[in-house]
Amino acid sequence: MVTLRFFASLREVLGVEDENIELPSGVLTIHQLTEWLEQRGGQWTTALRENRSIHVAVNQQIVSRQMAVADGDEVAYFPPMTGG
Numbered sequence: 120m121v122t123l124r125f126f127a128s129l130r131e132v133l134g135v136e137d138e139n140i141e142l143p144s145g146v147l148t149i150h151q152l153t154e155w156l157e158q159r160g161g162q163w164t165t166a167l168r169e170n171r172s173i174h175v176a177v178n179q180q181i182v183s184r185q186m187a188v189a190d191g192d193e194v195a196y197f198p199p200m201t202g203g
Contacts, residue, residue: 120139120140120141120191121140121141121142121152121189121190121191122137122138122139122192122193122194123137123138123194123195124136124137124193124194124195125137125197126196126198127197127198128198129166129167129173129196129198132162132166133162133163133166134162142188142190143155146188147187147188148184148186148187148188149175149184149185149188149194150184150185151188152194153167153175153184153196172198172199173197173198173199174196174197174199175194175195176197177194178193179193179195
């Protein structure tokens with residue numbers, strides 16, 4: 120089981136804060152997981168498109184999309200943040 124968390128505008132667009140999923144067969148990286156989520160269509164495709172500057176964290180550490188994902192991981196998606 121993988122826990123997915125969505126923050127800020129992603130949470131608003133997708134209409135979900137978090138969910139638990141069984142890691143799909145053949146999904147080994149964050150890139151593959153993101154592609155699998157995009158296949159849900161509609162707002163999922165729009166919100167998670169590769170050309171958006173979405174950050175991903177696995178177990179509370181920001182990672183690249185080539186990072187491996189495994190059962191038990193928490194994967195968080197969030198838009199770029201600004202501060203000041």
